[in-house]
Amino acid sequence: MSSADPVGAQAARSLIERVFREEAGRLTASLVRLLGDFDLAEEMVGEAVVEALRRWPSTGPPRRPGAWLLTCARNKALDRIRREARFQDRLPQLAARIEALPDSAEREPDDRLRLIFTCCHPALDPDAQVALTLRAVVGLTTAEIARAFLVPEATLAKRVTRAKRKIATAGIPYRAPEPEERAERLPQVMCVVYLVFNEGCFTTGGDLGVRRELVDDAEWLAALLAGALPQEPEPLGLLALIRLHAARWPARLNADGRLVPLADQDRSRWDAPRIRSAVALIERAASLGRTGPYQIEAAIAAVHCEAPGWKETDWPQLLRLYDMLLAVDPSPVVRLNRAVVISHTRGPAAALVQVENLSDRLGHYHLFHATRASLLRDLGRATEAAEADRQALRLTANPAERSLLTARLRDSGGTG
Template identity: 50%
Template sequence: MTDPGTSADTALRVEAVFREEHGRLLAALVHRFGDLDLAEEVASEAVESALRHWPVDGVPDRPGAWLLTTARRRAVDRLRRDRTYAARLAILAVESERSEPGPIPVGGDLPDDRLELFFACAHPALPPDDRIALILRCLAGLSTGEVARAFLVPHKTMAQRIVRAKNKIRGARIPFRVPRPDELSERLPVVLGAVYSIFTEGYAASTGDTLQRLDLAEEAIRLARILHRLMPSEREATGLLALMLLVHARRAARTDSSGAMVLLADQDRTRWDRPMIDEGLGFVAAALMGGRPGPYAVQAAIAAVHDESDRADDTDWSQIVALYDVLCALMPSPIVALNRAVAVAMRDGPAAGLILLEDLADEPRLRDHHPYAAARAELLHRLGRHGEAAELYRRALDLAGSAPERRYLEMKLGEITAQ
């Protein structure tokens, strides 16, 4: 045990431990008891117990194990007291045993408990977006607000979606089990989407004092490596791993010594992780071979064009625009359209890009997406339309969540108002 410390310090430690261990804790509890609601309830009770005991007894040497042990005991106590709950779990257990698959043939290396539960939650009885939302909220430890940001929907809408997914699982008595080998490919797109959303939150945190949450980004890469090893012939699993490696390779250059955000064009490229880039480039080549590429492979190819440029001025924007054209056909979305417009602005000038951005002004999913307002503001600034640019920078500032993003936008707004 460590020294107890102050109650405030201990509360922060409990929060940090729970955030780090949340997915593993729930995975272990669901595997043991087969019920997501029960797992969430006893996990919360374990945290409440930690808040009571750790300020007095000190933080245990293995806090995650302490939480798991406490949660398991609470679950057993709950089942002993609640015969109805126990009966329902017994039904789930029988159904799970009847459909229990054999081991997945991956050369002896099975996915970890968290990834197994990702596949279990990717059940085809749920709509795809609901599956991803459930994985992110209940297993990956993201808040409802963070999951809402990943889907570009309001917080309330996402909360309702998560409740709907849990009710569907409960009502249909969907067992939590690792799918059979022949079911993996069907569920893979949902799992890849969840892993990429985890990485995205790690790349640009929704809230907080830091731009990046490296723990989330690195966990997503770890899971992607397992998926690639598990299913080496699945080119989109390879493409996702390539994309994340090529983007994560820039992590050290994305902030300066004070923690301020540094845009891609201004980054010191000597700080990029070249071995990681080389590894990512190898995976890009594999993901693009053998037929029509998937969306992750195309996004990885875009990242590769950036990473292969020694200077920002050397970036082949024509190639990037062409790749975005392919991506728009494969996966049309407002985010893809936004990124393509920015690339067109870099190739053809700010006026050309601004026309495309203004065509997206009525897109509801971009209304509260601060990068959209910031992109329009930047192009207006470059065109000398400073008043309009300042208005949009204020809009972006109102929407931005993390402190580094807000400081960057304040700096840009200050540059305009000083002119």
């Protein structure tokens, strides 16, 4: 293959993209640990990728691309610290540590865990935690993160830069918390992963492919946490929850890009092996004997995933799970979802009473109005239902949801 061969170059580029996606977090994590410097670590990983792009088309990809990139980044880091005065006083120590860095990085889960806890440090703004985690742990570019969260790239880049600077100058330690501090810190890390998942799954529109990748990234992060903290049940719950939603992904939009409600989804398009794997995770989490909100949410998603059809859903079991969830997370949104279950166990009138009790706190939330609309329609109160749907429409910008609401209004003759 010659270096001018466009096919070879393209193949190399797509290989690098894949390797980079899989390895960037590990590479950066290993280097940050050694250098104590995010920017330098990322820069070196970036330079290694450039080197790979230059070389691989003509040499062919190495047998172990990840190890190649790590070695290359490590050598570049060594060159750099030998050249730069700011490392002079730490040079002998740093150089020895970098040379001792194993190619296969067997400390990898530790490193990545340390990196993710540092990126999700409570002294950083939550938005910055999300951006930094995607940048440093997952290896997305600032442009990709900006696109996924629909913010200007300059804003996002500034957020990441400020966070990195604060980590370095404010002395945020590069370490995973001790087991006794973990109870306090782990929820924050899981919340960041959940936000990434949520952004991919439920919010604001944007490019569908980008959103799906965010769900995959969230799943990868959750798997990383679950793998590094095998005695913690909640990361397993979070991973299961994300995996169950990912399993339903192929059925959640119709050919026109309209959101298909769970009740109407073609369940044969759900990913059955993925569902089985998620259910096994929930069981493993349960065997650890400490329940928590992510495990309960995953169990709720599993009840839906395991039902052969909407009508066959085990509503009494769902109600029990929602009661458990309410005990640990007494939020109005949980109450709203519980009311939907009540409409199946005790009928729409009983559910409507519960929903309307939430109007003060959820009046700004489109799904409050959409849920109310659907209950009113079940009760034959079509005019009020249409008004509630219109209210929901005014409150959401998500194109898939807007399309669903518009269609529902049209079908019920309430567009006028």
